[in-house]
Amino acid sequence: MVIKLDEQIEAWELPADHPVDALKEEHELVQQLFDRYLEGGQDSKERKDIGREILMRLDMHMAVEEGVFYPRVREVDAPLVDQCDAEHQAAKELMEQIRGMEDGDVKLRMFRQLADAIESHINTEEKQLFTKLENSDIDLADIGADMQAFEASMIATQTPAWQPGARG
Numbered sequence: 001m002v003i004k005l006d007e008q009i010e011a012w013e014l015p016a017d018h019p020v021d022a023l024k025e026e027h028e029l030v031q032q033l034f035d036r037y038l039e040g041g042q043d044s045k046e047r048k049d050i051g052r053e054i055l056m057r058l059d060m061h062m063a064v065e066e067g068v069f070y071p072r073v074r075e076v077d078a079p080l081v082d083q084c085d086a087e088h089q090a091a092k093e094l095m096e097q098i099r100g101m102e103d104g105d106v107k108l109r110m111f112r113q114l115a116d117a118i119e120s121h122i123n124t125e126e127k128q129l130f131t132k133l134e135n136s137d138i139d140l141a142d143i144g145a146d147m148q149a150f151e152a153s154m155i156a157t158q159t160p161a162w163q164p165g166a167r168g
């Protein structure tokens with residue numbers, strides 16, 4: 001999936017039959033964007049663009065997980081999926097606060113806090129949930145196809161499922 005800085009969104013290009021790998025790639029990418037945002041050195045316009053891209057990617061990623069992935073894998077470990085969902089809601093609250101902020105030190109601190117929250121959430125998913133899934137007999141290819149269709153329809157209809165306040 002490629003989301004350009006100008007907010008145009010292209011379809012997910014990762015293989016649908018390996019949804020866990022696709023989600024991991026997105027995790028990797030958003031962490032790289034956080035690093036770029038937090039390391040500084042860029043001009044304020046560039047930092048603003050990177051910040052906007054981070055929020056957009058997270059919205060999209062969480063919408064697909066909440067809309068398709070979590071409900072479909074819930075049977076593997078319901079409390080763990082509930083924990084993942086609660087971590088999303090906490091991250092969304094931080095994102096909501098960040099959206100209302102002017103650039104500056106406070107916003108930078110909030111981005112750092114969000115980066116830490118997302119890193120911890122990625123650990124929950126990758127080290128616990130994904131591991132359990134890979135050891136289960138759940139049909140990941142089928143789930144991946146549904147995730148891709150969900151994302152494509154969000155993009156095609158421009159449904160702002162990833163907008164603040166909306167739930168997938």
Ligand SMILES: [Fe+2]
Nearest residue numbers: 023061065125
């Ligand atoms: Fe994720």
Ligand SMILES: [Fe+2]
Nearest residue numbers: 062065084125
């Ligand atoms: Fe997640």
